[in-house]
Amino acid sequence: MIEAEFSRHLLEWYDANRRELPWRKTPEPYAVWVSEIMAQQTQIDRVVGYYDRWMKRFPDVNSLACAHEEDVLKHWEGLGYYSRARNMLKAAIVIVQGHGGEFPTDYADIRGLPGIGEYTAGAITSIAFGQPEPAVDANVLRVFARLLNMEESVRGAKGRSRVEKQVRTLIPTDRAGDFNQAIMELGALVCIKNPDCEQCPVLVYCKSYGAGTVLQRPVLPAPKKIMRINMATGVLVHEGRLLIQKRKADDVWPGLWEFPGGGIEDGETPEQAIIREYMEEVELAIDPVEKIITIVYNYTRYHVTMHCFLCRFAEEPSEPVFNEAAEGGFMLPAELESYAFPAGQRRLVEFMKNDRSFDALFSDV
DNA sequence: AAAACGTGGTA
DNA sequence: TTACCAAGTTT
Numbered sequence: 001m002i003e004a005e006f007s008r009h010l011l012e013w014y015d016a017n018r019r020e021l022p023w024r025k026t027p028e029p030y031a032v033w034v035s036e037i038m039a040q041q042t043q044i045d046r047v048v049g050y051y052d053r054w055m056k057r058f059p060d061v062n063s064l065a066c067a068h069e070e071d072v073l074k075h076w077e078g079l080g081y082y083s084r085a086r087n088m089l090k091a092a093i094v095i096v097q098g099h100g101g102e103f104p105t106d107y108a109d110i111r112g113l114p115g116i117g118e119y120t121a122g123a124i125t126s127i128a129f130g131q132p133e134p135a136v137d138a139n140v141l142r143v144f145a146r147l148l149n150m151e152e153s154v155r156g157a158k159g160r161s162r163v164e165k166q167v168r169t170l171i172p173t174d175r176a177g178d179f180n181q182a183i184m185e186l187g188a189l190v191c192i193k194n195p196d197c198e199q200c201p202v203l204v205y206c207k208s209y210g211a212g213t214v215l216q217r218p219v220l221p222a223p224k225k226i227m228r229i230n231m232a233t234g235v236l237v238h239e240g241r242l243l244i245q246k247r248k249a250d251d252v253w254p255g256l257w258e259f260p261g262g263g264i265e266d267g268e269t270p271e272q273a274i275i276r277e278y279m280e281e282v283e284l285a286i287d288p289v290e291k292i293i294t295i296v297y298n299y300t301r302y303h304v305t306m307h308c309f310l311c312r313f314a315e316e317p318s319e320p321v322f323n324e325a326a327e328g329g330f331m332l333p334a335e336l337e338s339y340a341f342p343a344g345q346r347r348l349v350e351f352m353k354n355d356r357s358f359d360a361l362f363s364d365v
Numbered sequence: 366a367a368a369a370c371g372t373g374g375t376a
Numbered sequence: 377t378t379a380c381c382a383a384g385t386t387t
Contacts, residue, residue: 039383046373047383080371083386117385137383157366184383193381194376223379224368252370299371303378343372 006205007172007179013201014182017189019044022051027177029103029128030061036123037084037115044188050079062101065092073255073340080299080343082253087115105129127177134167135180136160139187145218146191149207154218228303232273233261233348234311236286238330243282243320244339245328252299255326257339259348261306270307278311282320282328286311293351297344308348 018024021044023035034054038047054075058064064072069089076085091113095103104110111121122135134140141154144163152159171179190199197209208214236243236259244257260281264273271288278286288309295306322328331339336349352358 036383041370041382041384042372043374043382045382078372080373081384083370084384087385115385119384123383135383138381139383181383188383220380221367226379297372300369 003170004172006170006202007175009201010182010186011172011175011178014178014185018181018185019189022048022055027127029105029124031055032124032128033103033116033120034088036120037088038079040084040120041081042079046079050075061092061095061103064089065096065101067092069255070340074338077256077340077346078343082256082340084115086255090114091116103128107131107133123180126171126180130176132168132171132173132176134164134171135184136164136167137184139184139191140167140180142218143183143187143191146195146208146214147202147206149211149213150217151219153221155221159218224301226298226301226303228305230264230270231261231304231306232264232270232277233259233306233308233345234274234278234286234288235259235292235308235348235352236278236284236311236313238313238317241330241332242336243284243328243330244336245282245320245322245325248324248326253342255340256342256345258341258345259308260325264307271309274307274309274311281324282322284318284320285314287314293348295344295347295351297347299342299344304344306344306348 021035023031035047035051038050038054057071057075058067067089069086072085072089073082076082094113095101099109104113107121107125110116110124111118116124119135119137122133125131125133126135141160141163144150144166145154145159148162148166150159150162154160154163167183186200186202190196195214197203197206197214200206203209206214208217242259244259246257247253247255249255260278261274262277262281264270268276274288275286278284288311290310292308292310295308297304297306320328333353341349
């Protein structure tokens with residue numbers, strides 16, 4: 001492979017085909033950092049709206065470092081992998097307290113920040129500071145698995161190391177950030193799962209194209225099995241307020257809010273499950289008086305069917321005891337807007353908000 | 366090394 | 377409908 005020629009072909013294509021993205025206007029380190037964290041495991045089209053809202057609310061490291069986690073999570077609501085947001089808050093505090101509020105320029109300092117791994121450290125140092133560091137993400141792995149016709153898995157340490165070494169031989173010192181972004185852009189627009197090889201600017205270098213194995217690359221590990229689970233969730237309404245609780249730090253969706261509920265056990269009806277869960281989680285005796293909706297959603301390796309019920313106190317009202325949550329309480333419907341919910345729970349809130357029958361129910365007894 | 370961590374879109 | 381995928385990191 002002729003290094004200079006490869007880079008020239010690739011960068012010419014990138015200059016002509018790159019998408020206009022908000023963080024590409026001025027590659028300032030904070031903006032690059034935010035965009036790179038948001039883009040992890042997430043399609044770029046979904047990132048843009050979150051990015052704009054985030055930069056308006058947290059325009060620089062200092063404003064982020066001063067923020068409450070609650071506010072940070074609210075701005076991440078719906079993006080998933082919420083540890084990314086919590087780690088950004090932690091990292092901002094490190095930058096303010098340990099680097100005088102200036103984004104560190106040294107690779108090792110950047111790599112040491114919470115939530116920044118090899119890929120993101122390489123992306124920030126190359127894009128924001130022009131340093132010739134590889135930024136090897138899934139796009140880069142896919143592109144080079146095809147260019148090199150790699151027969152080993154690209155997800156293992158060996159495959160990844162091989163790609164990283166190859167990038168180091170190709171990355172130009174004068175446009176390191178553009179080179180890394182160009183490979184990723186190629187992987188996102190052309191060298192996709194079903195690639196458009198006719199459009200590829202570096203097709204002449206592609207060994208798997210020559211070998212006819214493009215669709216067999218990259219070699220990926222066997223996929224994980226999806227677990228199907230059934231849940232019951234109860235919206236307890238009392239004096240116009242709804243009971244919600246904040247999830248514990250060591251649980252799934254730490255720090256996010258939800259309506260109490262849980263898994264439906266064998267032989268249980270959804271109604272029985274929600275009565276049991278309310279007793280276990282908040283020590284309240286409730287009646288599921290009406291089915292609201294069944295919400296189906298996915299998270300990590302689970303496929304969830306969530307049966308949602310409107311609930312009332314079964315007997316005399318009493319104070320909840322939060323056995324499974326960090327805190328909680330009865331909130332006004334309008335107040336739900338300021339809390340971050342997992343996607344499935346947020347869909348339940350939105351359904352109730354848009355369903356006129358709940359206007360009255362929310363203000364009942 | 367492998368599993369956990371979210372979500373919505375696509376084939 | 378199931379399965380995979382999309383700018384990974386942490387434990």
